[in-house]
Amino acid sequence: MRAEATSVSDARLRAFVGYNMKRAMNVLQADLARTLQPFGLRMLTFSTLSMIVENPGLRPSQLAEALLIERANMVVYVDQLEQAGWVTRAPNPLDRRAHALHCTEAGACVYDQARAAVEAHDRRMLDGLRADEVATVRKALGRIEVGS
């Protein structure tokens, strides 16, 4: 027997777009984690690998700035990619404090495969939405990101 038969409502919270966005983000994040797990990647290590593949030679601090991640935390993600053999830290002759990040052949290979899976994941998340609706969502997300 249930102690409370009365229905539970989150209607007041549903009024907040932020609340709906948090719930959607939880679902999206869990689905993306499942998508990337077979590749040995997570959302942040995938993003990091993507940036290194697409911007060969960039420095960790540039990477952290672009991904809105603290430099201190970026170290860990690059560590994990380096230990997996997908990324290298090369000394930078122009500035001996800096490192130049490059992906390996294995890194480029896993990136191509993971990227295809993430593309399918992204399409799944947007399934049933028209192109103009997706554009509106992008616009709204962009405004939230720069505003605040």
Add this chain to the structure above:
Amino acid sequence: MRAEATSVSDARLRAFVGYNMKRAMNVLQADLARTLQPFGLRMLTFSTLSMIVENPGLRPSQLAEALLIERANMVVYVDQLEQAGWVTRAPNPLDRRAHALHCTEAGACVYDQARAAVEAHDRRMLDGLRADEVATVRKALGRIEVGS
């Protein structure tokens, strides 16, 4: 002198709506945390308090299910609200395993004030968007939440 003058691009990641949503959610979360800090609340303790105010007498397990949070984690949030004197755990005579959650007068008071601040925060996040655009965003978030 900068070691790398070449520009860094996250254009490939920008193609993913999930990436844009993650960035927007980070900004939104940080802004909401700043909004709730003066009240001694965080996103999850505010959501929990809201549910208890709007659904007096509900059980922690119902609360966890409604907020998509594990029961084990819910315990901590109710603990914090109880220690602040905003929520009470009453024994449930119908089921001695269960607790009935109620807010105190102080809890209802801080909720009213925090809720007004969260409403202002939510409006700020959506500033510049038309009503039909907000509706589209809600629709998209709803599809992502139930889909997956």
Add this chain to the structure above:
DNA sequence: TATTGTTATACTCTATAACTATA
């Protein structure tokens, strides 16, 4: 047997301070 609340634990993400070696 199943459920409720709970404890313990682990992993992830985020944020800050401080150190070193360079510039």
Add this chain to the structure above:
DNA sequence: TATAGTTATAGAGTATAACAATA
């Protein structure tokens, strides 16, 4: 002095297993 990479640490969110009391 300022910056790049790093280490250490703490707070917060998430997830699972397991236990005692109760149904």
